[in-house]
Amino acid sequence: MATNSICSRCLRLATQLPRTTTKETPRRAFTSTTRHQPSRRRIHQSTLRPAPSLEASTQPPTTEFPPFSATRGRTIDQPSNIHERALLQPNNLLHSFTNSPAPQIRKRAAIIRQNAYCPHPSHQPTRNPQSPDDPENRKTGTQPPAHVRYECPDCGIPVSCCEEHFASDYESHIQICDTLKQINEDDHDLVSGRFFPEFQYPSSQIEEAQVNMTNWDTLLYSREFNAINDERSMRQATRLLTYPMTIGSILHELSPYSLKDRLTPEGLRSLSALRYTMHPPRTGAGTTISGLRPNPPPIRLFILGARAESSLPREVWIQLSHLFPRLSFHLIFIGPESMSNRDDEFPLPPRTDSNPYGAIVEDRLGGGMKVTTYVEYFHTLFEAQHFAPFDPYFDAFVLFHPGLGHPASSHEWAPTLPQLLATKVPILCTGYSAFDMERDIAWVKEQAGGEMDVLMEPGENRFRSLRWDLNDLDPGDVSCGNWGVWAFRGKRYEADEYRGKEGE
Structure with missing residues (x-):
């Protein structure tokens, strides 16, 4: 089999496992220790090995050890990205700010709930409007100001003080709900733990390559x-x-x-x-004294x-x-x-x-x-x-x-x-x-x-x-x-x- 058709992890496993001859049969242990021991995880399985049971942990350790990789300094069963796995996957970025798996987002949700006010028109205004489209212009009611507590189920961001105000003012919220949902996913993407290839920047290039x-x-x-x-x-x-x-x-x-x-x-x-x-302009400067030009x-x-x-x-x-x-x-x-x-x-x-x-x-x-x-x-x-x-x-x-x-x-x-x-x-x-x-x-x-x-x-x-x-x-x-x-x-x-x- 050609080596270019095998992934690197399988090839490393094939080269490091002890080979057995056709006449010898691998020794199997039929002790109670190996019988209760959980099955070994496959090479391409991304989940971690489950914890052993309490009965297995009380037994004396077995003498059989997993093959050790001398080049990497770890066992072959151990994945190379145990500490580098992403917290969130690209298809699982939309979460409630208050119940987010990222502590940074939960802290931000607490700041929003503590400082932001409900934009419902029945509340009294809390500040001077900053623009004609400012929702503060719509506040003409008599109810006292209230902080946001209710999160939109679509965008996951606290936007209203209660579910009743959210439902009655849903027509104005729907105008920015898609944008808030995009912000939610982008913020969770930054704390997801993934590798960001878009933050790798190129170096200088030749001057003949014009920039568009x-x-x-x-x-x-x-x-x-x-x-x-x-x-x-x-x-x-x-x-x-x-x-x-x-x-x-x-x-x-x-x-x-x-x-x-x-x-x-x-x-x-x-x-x-x-x-x-x-x-x-190019002045024809060189490495010699005659080629010196003022910068x-x-x-x-x-x-x-x-x-x-x-x-x-x-x-x-x-x-x-x-x-x-x-x-x-x-x-x-x-x-x-x-x-x-x-x-x-x-x-x-x-x-x-x-x-x-x-x-x-x-x-x-x-x-x-x-x-x-x-x-x-x-x-x-x-x-x-x-x-x-x-x-x-x-x-x-x-x-x-x-x-x-x-x-x-x-x-x-x-x-x-x-x-x-x-x-x-x-x-x-x-x-x-x-x-x-x-x-x-x-x-x-x-x-x-x-x-x-x-x-x-x-x-x-x-x-x-x-x-x-x-x-x-x-x-x-x-x-x-x-x-x-x-x-x-x-x-x-x-x-x-x-x-x-x-x-x-």
């Missing part, structure tokens, strides 16, 4: 990612890659955004300056109000440098929440004379990437001239879901906005929805007083996250990361040379 940025499919294919044939795996992959790819899709010379697609003339002028630096300074990307994006695996951000192989990046995360839940990973350094703002520097990420994190407000660093001067050829600001016009966070951006406009540097902004972006644009125009130019009209982001996220404080509020994108900068005034009055 039409959509997610063409980008992942042209960048030689592992084939993703499952929609859930695609959602998990894009949830992380949306941050670097959103930036790269706007700054790259092969960007899908142009004058015919949301880009304004002022935006083309600003992005042309950046692209001139980010795509330098441009790194592109500085100031990511203000950094939260989740600052804790992304660095392999995700390195994908941005692979889009620009002849360039180096310096990512600067700034914000009071930029190191949330990362104190054990990087303890905050003391503020000294050499490091007055406690910067955390990660400079061993490869030759094309450097990351610096500041747990500080940008207006404090700007007033100290910590990053001055700013250059529109080498600098850009990025704001992921900043909430510029949100009532709870607009006061924090009030001292920062005039400083951003004064730099005349492009500012890229994303939003959770169209209403979120329109609210930010209205606030910026009001605060700027006409001293701003729109570089990109607001619209849906081609490289938004395909996975939906759930708001634990309001289960009816679902959103996806970087749904939309727009850009602006401070107004630039062109000065003409004075040639005197006409007729002089």
Whole structure:
């Protein structure tokens, strides 16, 4: 029999079992010990061996041992993935949040039940509505607010205070029930214990292999990612890659955004300056002294109000440098929440004379990437001239879901906005929805007083996250990361040379 027709486990078993001659008969033991001993599990059986009975455990151990694998250091009967088996299978991901097999999901369900309120119209409102589609607008009743307790049997997420309110308001819940069900399965998939091949990222490729940025499919294919044939795996992959790819899709010379697609003339002028630096011509540099060429300074990307994006695996951000192989990046995360839940990973350094703002520097990420994190407000660093001067050829600001016009966070951006406009540097902004972006644009125009130019009209982001996220404080509020994108900068005034009055 050819060895290529046998699986590796069977082949290993065949080569390690003791061979017997035709004249000899294997010795069988007819003792009571072997008679009560459970049957040995087959090679391809995935379940573990059942525990021996109490009678068998009291008998003296038998002298026959299972064959031992010298190469693996374990018995052949022992499966290779005892400690690596998945907690949940792909066809068994939908579970009730409260009774979930994963403790992380049960803890999240407790947070939802403790903080979220029932959206039924018979309750009194608990807050000001945030958008025209906010369910809080429908609350006109007199019943006191009540926390959610009842879970939808279809999506498994607590959405109502009781079954009666759930049944009477089922018409509004059915609009998002399918999305909540998808969120439930995606969250359980992350804690299922399976191997995630979609989180294996490719390295750099030759420059002649052009990147196609039409959509997610063409980008992942042209960048030689592992084939993703499952929609859930695609959602998990894009949830992380949306941050670097959103930036790269706007700054790259092969960007899908142009004058015919949301880009304004002022935006083309600003992005042309950046692209001139980010795509330098080949200068014929070599390994000899005569081939030495000056290298441009790194592109500085100031990511203000950094939260989740600052804790992304660095392999995700390195994908941005692979889009620009002849360039180096310096990512600067700034914000009071930029190191949330990362104190054990990087303890905050003391503020000294050499490091007055406690910067955390990660400079061993490869030759094309450097990351610096500041747990500080940008207006404090700007007033100290910590990053001055700013250059529109080498600098850009990025704001992921900043909430510029949100009532709870607009006061924090009030001292920062005039400083951003004064730099005349492009500012890229994303939003959770169209209403979120329109609210930010209205606030910026009001605060700027006409001293701003729109570089990109607001619209849906081609490289938004395909996975939906759930708001634990309001289960009816679902959103996806970087749904939309727009850009602006401070107004630039062109000065003409004075040639005197006409007729002089």
